[in-house]
Amino acid sequence: MADDEQRPAALTGALRSLGHTVTSAMQRLGYATRFLLMLLRWSGQSFRRLHLTIREIYFSGFQSLLIIMVSGLFIGMVLGMQGYDTLQRYGSAEALGVLVALSLVRELGPVVAALLFASRAGSSITAEIGLMKTTEQLMAMDMMAVNPIARVVAPRFWGGVLSMPLLAALFSATGVFGGYLIGVVFIGVDNGAFWSQMQASVDFRYDVWSGIVKSFVFGIAVSLIAVFEGYDAVPTAEGVSSSIKSTVVKSALAILALDFILTSFMFREAG
Amino acid sequence: MNRKTLDLWVGCFVALGIAAILFLALKVGNLSAANFAETYQVTAKFANIGGLKVRAPVKSAGVVVGRVSEIHFDSQTYEAVTVLTLDGRYHFPKDTFALILTAGLLGEQYVGLDPGGDEKMLVAGDTIAKTQSAVVLEKLISQFMFNKASEGPGNN
Numbered sequence: 001m002a003d004d005e006q007r008p009a010a011l012t013g014a015l016r017s018l019g020h021t022v023t024s025a026m027q028r029l030g031y032a033t034r035f036l037l038m039l040l041r042w043s044g045q046s047f048r049r050l051h052l053t054i055r056e057i058y059f060s061g062f063q064s065l066l067i068i069m070v071s072g073l074f075i076g077m078v079l080g081m082q083g084y085d086t087l088q089r090y091g092s093a094e095a096l097g098v099l100v101a102l103s104l105v106r107e108l109g110p111v112v113a114a115l116l117f118a119s120r121a122g123s124s125i126t127a128e129i130g131l132m133k134t135t136e137q138l139m140a141m142d143m144m145a146v147n148p149i150a151r152v153v154a155p156r157f158w159g160g161v162l163s164m165p166l167l168a169a170l171f172s173a174t175g176v177f178g179g180y181l182i183g184v185v186f187i188g189v190d191n192g193a194f195w196s197q198m199q200a201s202v203d204f205r206y207d208v209w210s211g212i213v214k215s216f217v218f219g220i221a222v223s224l225i226a227v228f229e230g231y232d233a234v235p236t237a238e239g240v241s242s243s244i245k246s247t248v249v250k251s252a253l254a255i256l257a258l259d260f261i262l263t264s265f266m267f268r269e270a271g
Numbered sequence: 272m273n274r275k276t277l278d279l280w281v282g283c284f285v286a287l288g289i290a291a292i293l294f295l296a297l298k299v300g301n302l303s304a305a306n307f308a309e310t311y312q313v314t315a316k317f318a319n320i321g322g323l324k325v326r327a328p329v330k331s332a333g334v335v336v337g338r339v340s341e342i343h344f345d346s347q348t349y350e351a352v353t354v355l356t357l358d359g360r361y362h363f364p365k366d367t368f369a370l371i372l373t374a375g376l377l378g379e380q381y382v383g384l385d386p387g388g389d390e391k392m393l394v395a396g397d398t399i400a401k402t403q404s405a406v407v408l409e410k411l412i413s414q415f416m417f418n419k420a421s422e423g424p425g426n427n
Contacts, residue, residue, distance in 0.1 A: 051274055054281050062284040101299045166288025173291035176299055195298070204300040206326075212292065 032228050039157055039227070042150035046158050052151070056159025060121035064167060067120055068113055072171035075108060076100060076178025083179075084187055093189050097198035100179030105202060105211045106267070109172030111259050114218035117160070117167060118251035122226035125156050126247040129230025130240035138231075153231060157223045164219025165212050172211065210266040217262060221254045309359030311395035312340065315369040315382070320351040321405025323371055323380045329355050330372075331384040336361045339382060355382060355399075364389035365397070371405035380405060 046053045083099040129152060132138050138148040176198075183189040202208065226247050233243040320342065329337035337357035345352050357363075366387030373380050393399070 051277075055277055057281050057284065058277050062280050065284060065287070105295060105299065163284075166285065166291070169288055169291040169295060173294045173299075176295075198299055199301045202300040203326075204296050208292075208295045208300045211295075 028232070031232065032224075035228055035231065036224060038149055039154055039224075042147055043154045043158065045147075045150040046155040052155040053158050053162070056155045057163050060117075060125065060156070060160050061163030061167060064117055064120045064163070065170070067116055068167045068171050069174045071112065071116060072104075072109075072174035073178040073181075075112060075171075076104065076175030076180075077182045079103060079108075079175070080179040080182030080187075084183060084189070093183075093187075094193035094197055096179065096183045096189050097194040098201040100183070101176050101198045101202050102207060104172045104175040104179075105207050107259070107263070109175065110168045110211050110215040110218055111255060113168040113171040114164065114215060114222055114255045115252055117164060117219075118222045118226070118255065119248050121160060121163070122222050122247050122251050123244050125160065125223070125226040126230040126233070126244050127240060129153065129156070129227060130233035130235075130243050133231065133233055134235040134237070134240055136235075149231075153227045157227050160223030160226065161216070161219045164222070165215045168215030168218075169212065206266075210262075213266075214259065214262050217258055218255050221258060222251045225251050225254060310337070310356045311359055312354055312356050313393050313395070313397045313399055315353050315355060315399040315402050316345065316348070316350040317353065317369075317371060317402050317404050318350055319404040319407060320353065321371055321373075321380055321407055323353070323382070323405065327379060327381050329357065329382045329384060331361070331363070331386065336384065353382070357393075362392040365391045365393055366401065367393060367399055368401045368403070369399045370403040373406070 079100045080096065083096050084093055087093050087095055087099065129138075132148075132152065138152065141148045141151060180194065184191050184194050229243040229247040229250070233239050323339060323342065325339055325342055327339045328335045329339060337355055339353055340356040341354035343352050344350075355369075363384055364387045366389040368385040368387060370383045370385065371380055372383045387401075
């Protein structure tokens, strides 16, 4: 008897929580869209008072340089070693340059740089804005008739968007150098063939340029997620920590999903 | 940190980033070689293009003189129509011969141009009349086998 009463209750409870999850997710998506429009509307100030944006480029771009370049170097060196191991079986070790450059410029450069950027700069942007909200600094700005979106959020967003393509290009460039270091300097692949085959296969418009476009799109996605999660954080210590977590998780998912979509657009004809 | 130092570091960062893009464009990619300043387009019809792809190089005497910019099928003549974008610096006679060749044994396919002896030159919109299709390995093998079979055992 008791069992019969409990089952419908459990069922409706599950349905109710499912409905709640879906509605609140939709609500947050709508809020994020409205937030993006507000952000774009108030972006003028971050370019008129350029030093606000430059400060953010320093914090999210310049300070990520070291991790980006070191990771790029190591990824390039690993690609050089693994690629050589496979290619020399087919007697085409000279194609190592092509392999390293294409995989970095098309995929690894933009994607890995964006993942690193999300965890290095995105999380700190979320933490900063979330903490400002928790300590009621954003509200205080509003009181003083300073728009917090124009003063705090937009410069951080544009700082991230502008830094990302440069960081991805640096990642690819150091990666190619890492591949060169392992392939040519240590293993002894022919220097001329390494570069000339690379140049023959890497096209500026199709490969390099689409990599830059990709990293620009990733920059928009990561920066938007970072500032939104911070701005929308529950103003408690726990709330800020959970929004930092969801910045990293959502950025990673957004980067990988967008990468799939962009790749299928860009390389469908060329492949 | 004061504004001047900040500007300095951001300036360094931007310069490094632009240098990286230039490095990718010039040293890794082939921006300097791939973009022909002036181009003209000619069409060539082939009975079979094999594995030719859009963006494949067009070579004459081994030098890249253009790219294949479009491939489609002509349902009237049942031929493959390729549009070749050629470098404006190079001109070829009207009776130039277009062949589909393969780089190496299993390499990519490209269009080779063998210049003829005509006085008139190809201009934009012209069609190359004389073409030779791609060599399809299966056809070659079956031809060879039929030849062998028709020779018969007694003729050897």
